[in-house]
Amino acid sequence: MTDSAPPPARPGATSRNDAVARALAQWQAVAPELDLGPIEVIGRVNRIATLLAATDQHLDGAGLTRAEFDLLGLLRRSGREMSPTEIARETFASGAAITKRVKALQERGLVERRVDDRDRRIVRISLTDAGARLHADYLPVQLDADRELLTDLAPEDAARLADLLSALLVQLEGRAGPTR
Numbered sequence: 335m336t337d338s339a340p341p342p343a344r345p346g347a348t349s350r351n352d353a354v355a356r357a358l359a360q361w362q363a364v365a366p367e368l369d370l371g372p373i374e375v376i377g378r379v380n381r382i383a384t385l386l387a388a389t390d391q392h393l394d395g396a397g398l399t400r401a402e403f404d405l406l407g408l409l410r411r412s413g414r415e416m417s418p419t420e421i422a423r424e425t426f427a428s429g430a431a432i433t434k435r436v437k438a439l440q441e442r443g444l445v446e447r448r449v450d451d452r453d454r455r456i457v458r459i460s461l462t463d464a465g466a467r468l469h470a471d472y473l474p475v476q477l478d479a480d481r482e483l484l485t486d487l488a489p490e491d492a493a494r495l496a497d498l499l500s501a502l503l504v505q506l507e508g509r510a511g512p513t514r
Contacts, residue, residue, distance in 0.1 A: 354378050375502070392479045396472050397442070401427065402435050403476065406444060406461060406469040415448070415460035426510070444468060 354377040422432045439445040444465030450456035
């Protein structure tokens with residue numbers, strides 16, 4: 335087996351020739367005794383996440399990263415102010431990452447920070463009108479860009495993939511604890 339050959343397909347599997355398949359072939363040559371099956375899923379999910387992060391040029395006009403856009407979206411869809419801890423829990427981002435995003439968005443007038451009236455140690459983050467407008471303007475652009483990424487998948491394949499990813503996500507969220 336060469337370093338670039340994909341691993342043998344499992345029964346019922348389609349032939350795969352992506353970066354993960356090539357890595358699996360290399361691992362098969364180095365450690366043939368190991369069950370490399372988890373890499374087929376987790377490796378691909380990680381690779382897809384990395385590649386998706388490089389597809390956000392459509393947000394350049396708004397001066398936003400996907401993470402900032404998603405934070406605005408969280409505040410918009412929740413319809414309420416949230417603490418940084420709640421935002422971190424909902425987005426699975428670190429507290430430091432949320433602090434950095436909130437600061438950048440606040441400097442642009444897209445979110446506001448307010449100290450809680452009852453407990454001055456708690457900060458509340460809310461979406462400004464400008465933040466809501468910007469998110470509303472770019473949500474169709476974001477959806478179109480994401481839709482374009484999926485154009486080569488048949489609708490039934492996209493639905494099946496969504497079901498499978500949902501099952502994995504529910505399992506992982508259960509291990510991570512409740513999101514609320």
